[in-house]
Amino acid sequence: MNPVGVIDLLSFLTILVAVIILWNGWKCALRRDIKLLFAGLLIFILSYNLCLFLEWSGITKALDTLEDFIGTLVLMLWAFVLYAFLQEMTVRDLHQSAEHLRVEVIERKRAEQLIQDARTYAESIVETMREPLLVLDANLRVISANRSFYRTFGVAAEEAKGQFIYELGNRYWDIPKLRELLEEILPKNTSFENFEVEYDLPTIGRRAMLLNARRIYREGNKTQMILLAIEDITERKRAEEALRESKQRLELALRGADLGLWDWNVQTGELIFDQRWANMLGYSLEEIEPHIRTWKKFVHPDDMPGVMEVLNAHLAGKTPFYETEYRLLTKSGEWKWILGRGRLLEWDKDGKPLRVAGTHLDITERKKVEKMQRLVQLGKLVANIAHEVNNPLMIISGRAQFSLMEEVESEEIKKNLQIIFEQTQRAKDIIQRSLRFSKPTKGELKQVDINRSIEEVTGIIEHQFKLGGVKIKRNYAQNLPFVSIDEKQIQEVFMNILTNAYDAISGEGIIEITISCEKDFLRIDFKDTGKGMSKEIIDKIFDPFFTTKEKGTGLGLSVCYGIIKAHNGELKFQSLPGQGTTATILLPIKETKHNVYDFSSG
Amino acid sequence: MIQENEVVTALLGIGVLIFIIANRLQLKRLPASGILIAGFYVLLTGWILTVLEGFFLGKLLNFLEHICYAGSAALVAAWCWKVFGKKEGWR
Numbered sequence: 001m002n003p004v005g006v007i008d009l010l011s012f013l014t015i016l017v018a019v020i021i022l023w024n025g026w027k028c029a030l031r032r033d034i035k036l037l038f039a040g041l042l043i044f045i046l047s048y049n050l051c052l053f054l055e056w057s058g059i060t061k062a063l064d065t066l067e068d069f070i071g072t073l074v075l076m077l078w079a080f081v082l083y084a085f086l087q088e089m090t091v092r093d094l095h096q097s098a099e100h101l102r103v104e105v106i107e108r109k110r111a112e113q114l115i116q117d118a119r120t121y122a123e124s125i126v127e128t129m130r131e132p133l134l135v136l137d138a139n140l141r142v143i144s145a146n147r148s149f150y151r152t153f154g155v156a157a158e159e160a161k162g163q164f165i166y167e168l169g170n171r172y173w174d175i176p177k178l179r180e181l182l183e184e185i186l187p188k189n190t191s192f193e194n195f196e197v198e199y200d201l202p203t204i205g206r207r208a209m210l211l212n213a214r215r216i217y218r219e220g221n222k223t224q225m226i227l228l229a230i231e232d233i234t235e236r237k238r239a240e241e242a243l244r245e246s247k248q249r250l251e252l253a254l255r256g257a258d259l260g261l262w263d264w265n266v267q268t269g270e271l272i273f274d275q276r277w278a279n280m281l282g283y284s285l286e287e288i289e290p291h292i293r294t295w296k297k298f299v300h301p302d303d304m305p306g307v308m309e310v311l312n313a314h315l316a317g318k319t320p321f322y323e324t325e326y327r328l329l330t331k332s333g334e335w336k337w338i339l340g341r342g343r344l345l346e347w348d349k350d351g352k353p354l355r356v357a358g359t360h361l362d363i364t365e366r367k368k369v370e371k372m373q374r375l376v377q378l379g380k381l382v383a384n385i386a387h388e389v390n391n392p393l394m395i396i397s398g399r400a401q402f403s404l405m406e407e408v409e410s411e412e413i414k415k416n417l418q419i420i421f422e423q424t425q426r427a428k429d430i431i432q433r434s435l436r437f438s439k440p441t442k443g444e445l446k447q448v449d450i451n452r453s454i455e456e457v458t459g460i461i462e463h464q465f466k467l468g469g470v471k472i473k474r475n476y477a478q479n480l481p482f483v484s485i486d487e488k489q490i491q492e493v494f495m496n497i498l499t500n501a502y503d504a505i506s507g508e509g510i511i512e513i514t515i516s517c518e519k520d521f522l523r524i525d526f527k528d529t530g531k532g533m534s535k536e537i538i539d540k541i542f543d544p545f546f547t548t549k550e551k552g553t554g555l556g557l558s559v560c561y562g563i564i565k566a567h568n569g570e571l572k573f574q575s576l577p578g579q580g581t582t583a584t585i586l587l588p589i590k591e592t593k594h595n596v597y598d599f600s601s602g
Numbered sequence: 603m604i605q606e607n608e609v610v611t612a613l614l615g616i617g618v619l620i621f622i623i624a625n626r627l628q629l630k631r632l633p634a635s636g637i638l639i640a641g642f643y644v645l646l647t648g649w650i651l652t653v654l655e656g657f658f659l660g661k662l663l664n665f666l667e668h669i670c671y672a673g674s675a676a677l678v679a680a681w682c683w684k685v686f687g688k689k690e691g692w693r
Contacts, residue, residue: 003665004664004665004668007665007668007669007671007672008668008671008672010672010675011668011671011672011674011675012675014672014675014676014678014679015675015678015679017679018675018678018679018682018683021679021682021683021686021687022682022686024686024687025682025685025686025687026686028685028686042678042682045675045678049671049675052668052671056668068605068607068608068611071607071611071649072607072610072611072614074645075611075614075615075618075649076614078618078642078645079617079618079621082618082621082622082625082629082642083621085629085632086625086628086629089628089631089632090628
């Protein structure tokens, strides 16, 4: 066969395959008329190839004219098919556009529904809000308001809408400062908060309100509005006022009672003090750490066990409240007596103590008075005993003296009588001191040169002191004013202090006497190089019958204290163990009335 | 020897070619448009060769003409396979 004929046969068969493919894919999405047109094109190509094959394979040449005709039709069909495809694409575009449009419409409807839902939601919130809300346009005319606004201000919705804000109701809103603020919001894009006003409303009376306003911009129609929110703070203000008054009353009560406050978190250890608590101990509030360890640091070590026992008993629920007296260390190093009271106020969820609060009261003065009252009682007792003992003692002493004057043969009896006489004299001396302590005599005042007076005392004892290894060093200021004193009593005080200083020095030592003038007082310091005293001993040094000596009566310094107080003076001791002691006497220079010191006066 | 009907057919073919060029952008959106258009170009080439074989190289150009018809048939069949023979062809 002619090769061209073979090629034509192949062409024919290829197109036949295409027809079969089209037949199989007839159900595709392409429009039916276009598929038919395309099928027609394939049939004509197939026919054309068949004609060519028949011609070139030498089978027949009779189809030549038909071949030319089909060839022309094939071309035309190509044009139709391509045009039909173009139309199909256009239709498809239109369908797609319509689909997009449909989707857009659905989306838009959905968006509109969402907007509507949001609007309904927002409106329900606004309507439900208890705070009045007002929306104004750019000219400050009412656009809308919520129910709360109409109810609060007694304005009808129809009446309010479109109304100028300043003309609303009883011209409540016509306030110059508010006008200024409102009129600035839109031009300057400002806002304001917590503008407080008070309205006298016919419906609910006088109310305090806070106004907050800000600009709202609606993108849709490009309009600006003002949202005005009103908060009724009348009840809050009343509550605040009541709280403030309550606090003030509490503060006045605490101040009146001079009570310091404390508030302890048992679990964290935080302990809040108030200013008075701190001031009571000489501190400022900033100087003390608000913690339980601060309090523990201040409590006197001797008092701590007792205080903790009372506190723990209360925390354990054994006592209805906590109350105890103890000493606290002040900033100046002195001890103050405190009455601590408190109560457990809160427990945690496990029932453990959480919060205890209470007060502190400075009872130092009361303690002093109590001590003095005890001393007065003691003094009375001593006076009674002394009086009762003095008479028989006088008889014993007199009889002993009388017997000694008579001829006594027995030396043994004579010696015993002498001992009786001496001991009764000693007992009389003790009784005299006791009587002086319990009932000081009214002294005879005269103007005295204190340097001379003290020299008279040192003149008596200096020799004996030197023999004991103790020197007296003098620092006397000259030209000192005279003081009005009972010289004998004051000399007894000097003697007592010097003797005590001598006794405190073991071996060699120095007693330095300094006399100086200090403001309105004459100051006499006796500084020794003795063994010194602890703070605990100093605290008790003036207590009657308190002594550290084996043969002391414990009345010496009590009597001295009474004498100096009777002269309106001061007697103080400063000492540290191992560092000697300084006794200081302050006597007023101005002539004062001499008092009989009354212990009950403190 | 030139046949008049062949010239007319070639001229018609050029007319369709102009139509294709004018709408080429839209035709490109057809699935596998390149294969289909190529099928037409090859067919048109065959017809042009038919006209030319009357002037020179008669046998060769005639042979090439039939090759072009076969090529065009193959391209059209390929396009049919791509468009109608597969599920994802014409959507």
